[in-house]
Amino acid sequence: MRLLFFPWTHGVGFGYVGRELAIAAQLCKVGHECIFASDTREHIVERCGFRVIPSHGVHGVAVPDMGGRRGEYITLDNLDTVYGIARYYHAERVREHVRADLEVIDAVRPDAVFVDMQPTAAIAARFRRIPVLSVADSDFLRDEDNAWMPWMSREEACILPYPSCLGAFGEVLRELSLPPIAHVSDLLWGALTLLASTPDLERGQPPIRERGPLEYIGPIYWDPPWVDVSSQLRSHGRAGALRIFVTLGHGGKVGNAIYDAVLGGCDRREWAVFVSLGFRPPEDSIVYPSNCMAGGFTGLSAPLDWADVVISHGGYSTVLAALMQGKPSIVIPFMSEQEANGILFTEQNEAGFVLRRMFRSTEPGRRFQYRLRYSGTSTDGSFGATEVSHAVEEISTDPRFTAGAQAASKRLREFAADRSVPALIERALRRRNSP
Amino acid sequence: MNEEQILSNLRRIIIEAKAETAVILPEQVQMSTELLAPPLAMDSIDFVATIIGIERVFGVIAEDEDFLTGSMRTVGDVVGVVKRILGVSP
Numbered sequence: 001m002r003l004l005f006f007p008w009t010h011g012v013g014f015g016y017v018g019r020e021l022a023i024a025a026q027l028c029k030v031g032h033e034c035i036f037a038s039d040t041r042e043h044i045v046e047r048c049g050f051r052v053i054p055s056h057g058v059h060g061v062a063v064p065d066m067g068g069r070r071g072e073y074i075t076l077d078n079l080d081t082v083y084g085i086a087r088y089y090h091a092e093r094v095r096e097h098v099r100a101d102l103e104v105i106d107a108v109r110p111d112a113v114f115v116d117m118q119p120t121a122a123i124a125a126r127f128r129r130i131p132v133l134s135v136a137d138s139d140f141l142r143d144e145d146n147a148w149m150p151w152m153s154r155e156e157a158c159i160l161p162y163p164s165c166l167g168a169f170g171e172v173l174r175e176l177s178l179p180p181i182a183h184v185s186d187l188l189w190g191a192l193t194l195l196a197s198t199p200d201l202e203r204g205q206p207p208i209r210e211r212g213p214l215e216y217i218g219p220i221y222w223d224p225p226w227v228d229v230s231s232q233l234r235s236h237g238r239a240g241a242l243r244i245f246v247t248l249g250h251g252g253k254v255g256n257a258i259y260d261a262v263l264g265g266c267d268r269r270e271w272a273v274f275v276s277l278g279f280r281p282p283e284d285s286i287v288y289p290s291n292c293m294a295g296g297f298t299g300l301s302a303p304l305d306w307a308d309v310v311i312s313h314g315g316y317s318t319v320l321a322a323l324m325q326g327k328p329s330i331v332i333p334f335m336s337e338q339e340a341n342g343i344l345f346t347e348q349n350e351a352g353f354v355l356r357r358m359f360r361s362t363e364p365g366r367r368f369q370y371r372l373r374y375s376g377t378s379t380d381g382s383f384g385a386t387e388v389s390h391a392v393e394e395i396s397t398d399p400r401f402t403a404g405a406q407a408a409s410k411r412l413r414e415f416a417a418d419r420s421v422p423a424l425i426e427r428a429l430r431r432r433n434s435p
Numbered sequence: 436m437n438e439e440q441i442l443s444n445l446r447r448i449i450i451e452a453k454a455e456t457a458v459i460l461p462e463q464v465q466m467s468t469e470l471l472a473p474p475l476a477m478d479s480i481d482f483v484a485t486i487i488g489i490e491r492v493f494g495v496i497a498e499d500e501d502f503l504t505g506s507m508r509t510v511g512d513v514v515g516v517v518k519r520i521l522g523v524s525p
Contacts, residue, residue, distance in 0.1 A: 090490075
């Protein structure tokens with residue numbers, strides 16, 4: 001089979017690309033051909049040996065530079081708002097992107113189109129009657145207006161003023177004589193929708209309204225095959241030291257002050273720190289304490305295997321990977337979805353906690369404020385090294401957190417043991433093609 | 436549309452964008468007014484509201500690259516971007 005992958009290219013995380021790379025690698029192993037419609041700035045997809053057919057520039061590069069948005073907390077309440085960032089509330093924009101995606105589809109002639117939150121490729125594939133395969137976080141598929149900020153009411157969560165994209169998608173679907181949608185998330189359901197989670201992890205949340213074949217596949221994340229930090233990590237830190245893995249995303253979103261506070265807070269002789277900097281530009285100067293070793297884009301598996309404790313930004317893949325490996329996490333979110341991941345997955349499993357929580361402010365002139373776990377309310381969300389030191393002390397001395405993470409790991413590993421993504425995909429496409 | 440008309444429209448857009456958190460008077464929005472400093476003190480959400488307002492009022496589709504926050508310091512800079520999008524000669 002030939003599969004064409006469209007990762008989401010308007011987001012701030014590597015997870016969308018990484019997850020498709022992980023699935024594509026599994027499919028290649030069993031003889032399928034995988035082609036991508038976009039690559040990262042660093043050409044990670046091409047470096048993995050996959051052919052890339054850029055979608056005529058309309059999706060730009062996957063994992064864009066954050067530019068002026070660095071350091072700010074991003075409030076996304078639901079998928080419709082996320083699509084607003086891509087300006088899909090303009091039918092003209094949707095039309096332009098569908099047209100470009102159709103050109104790529106026509107050039108590749110795939111047996112199936114694989115999307116990770118990419119709606120226009122899903123529309124284009126439907127128009128050509130090519131099966132859509134979809135991989136998603138659970139919140140991509142939820143209807144609730146506050147699905148990405150579930151700790152707030154829908155009224156409180158509505159902060160970014162983007163218009164709804166439903167009308168523009170509906171207009172283009174009508175023009176293409178495709179069935180209408182009731183919610184933008186309907187676009188992400190296809191011949192098979194893969195949910196990178198488990199029913200156990202989703203407990204306590206509203207049920208997902210099913211709109212097609214859905215399979216839970218457990219956490220899925222990607223490690224660059226050309227990077228191996230295992231041997232360096234084996235000799236890092238004195239015997240008996242608490243090993244802390246710091247990973248704050250791919251590096252484009254977090255300002256230096258945060259790195260200084262986090263690494264400064266971990267600066268103790270009896271602790272050893274490994275920080276993964278992602279694609280952070282080399283010109284960025286970060287002060288590394290003597291107990292800290294830094295790596296670039298290292299992937300998650302080796303550092304998680306080494307670590308006793310994780311400090312992360314709360315990205316979906318990172319949070320679930322930490323649970324899968326049974327490591328307790330301190331989550332410092334930089335956007336609402338990350339905060340939700342920390343609450344719903346880390347805290348609910350008693351596998352750690354969220355260090356900084358956002359809430360709607362009642363103070364005049366402020367939209368929201370933050371509550372720090374140890375030092376109280378912060379108007380701008382900044383925190384110092386002491387806040388981080390307290391967090392590491394708490395998570396490393398309270399055995400509940402490690403026990404919670406290990407229990408979650410056992411459940412996740414059992415769940416993942418009998419799941420083969422290529423087999424699920426092959427079965428779904430056979431089912432679709434059978435008379 | 437000339438520069439004065441663009442500024443006049445932009446003034447209304449910015450006042451509306453800021454309405455949730457501050458009362459801004461029309462005379463406080465001049466070409467030289469700084470975006471990040473008081474009285475405007477615009478945050479990223481104000482910028483989003485302003486860009487959406489620009490799209491609505493001027494009938495354009497904005498590109499993120501047009502409005503990179505780091506590249507715009509004053510209201511006059513925003514007027515310049517709108518002029519460029521609309522093809523108004525400098």
